[in-house]
Amino acid sequence: MMQTIVEVKDLNKNFYGKEGEVEVLKNISFTLKEGEILTLLGPSGSGKSTILNILTKLLKPTSGEVNIKGTIGYMFQKDHLLEWRNIMDNITIGLEIQNKKTPEAITGIENLLKTYGLWEFRNMYPNELSGGMRQRVALIRTLSVNPSILLLDEPFSALDYQTRLLVSDDVYKIIRNEHKSAILVTHDISEAISMSDQVAILSKRPATIKGIHDINLEMDGERTPIKSRKVPAFQDYFDILWKELDTYEN
Structure with missing residues (x-):
């Protein structure tokens, strides 16, 4: 049985500014198991990067628990x-x-x-x-x-589409080959499905977790993000996540 190496329980984060208190995260809970890739998928400004900053202790949560077994490496949007x-x-x-x-x-x-x-x-x-x-x-x-745990904050966002696909394949293979666990932040549904073992859907601010989905893509040979996009079940997952994301609600 895989060990849980990151556990986030009832995490809340408020920021304080000239306009008063702003609630950013509300009762966020999730776990990351050893050897897995978990993606936090949500609209821009939903607090995804704030969660990563709390995991690295760059920010303190307003309340809630964060338990980490292992060391963390952080890969930013820009190199x-x-x-x-x-x-x-x-x-x-x-x-x-x-x-x-x-x-x-x-x-x-x-x-x-x-x-x-x-x-x-x-x-x-x-x-x-x-x-x-x-x-x-x-x-x-x-x-x-x-590090035993990698935090990836939209690491492909600055790349053109073709390069983005190729580099996501490279990064995925490196994570798997080096036996790392990872939390990926993105607002790209296809990227989330192709890279992940689990996808957690964040709502608009204040962010809550609307659902956590296991991604099981059966294919011949070794799984890669590019191959994942060609599996028939990929479109089924896309439709489910699309409907659940606040980004596309009126």
Whole structure:
């Protein structure tokens, strides 16, 4: 039986400003099991990124419980690569900050670069890479400190459609091959279905969870996001999630 490594229970978050108190999250509850990918799917401004910021302790919840078993790596919407550092130096920056840049850690990074087709680019600079390759570098940088849980905040949103599909395939394979658990934030229904084991639907603000759906896509061979989009059940899931999302309500 898979272990629960993230448990969020009755999470509430209010912000305070000039116009008074704003309720952003209301009684949010979900779990992430070891080895799974959970997607938080909701309209823009529904508090998806706020949940991730609470998981990383960048924000404190107003009330509720958050229990995490493991370490977290955060992959942002933008790659945030430093243009004056080459690819290898960008990837090792987290190790430098944590004072963990050991020979063993460098060997691990070198193996990741070789496995995922980035080795020959290690001495190049970010402006010499495509957007898709920059995102792969950003993921390897996130993995360099060996987190057990990955938080992915709309990591493909800055890419064109074709590149987005290809990079989502790459990221999915890396997550699976490296035996990581992940929480993905997106407002793209197709992306959520193709990447996930579970999809949690968030309402408009104040965000509540309207439903959590298991995604079971049977296919021949290894599952990938691109192959997932071709499975007949994919459209059934799309219709269910489309109807449940507040984005399309009048």
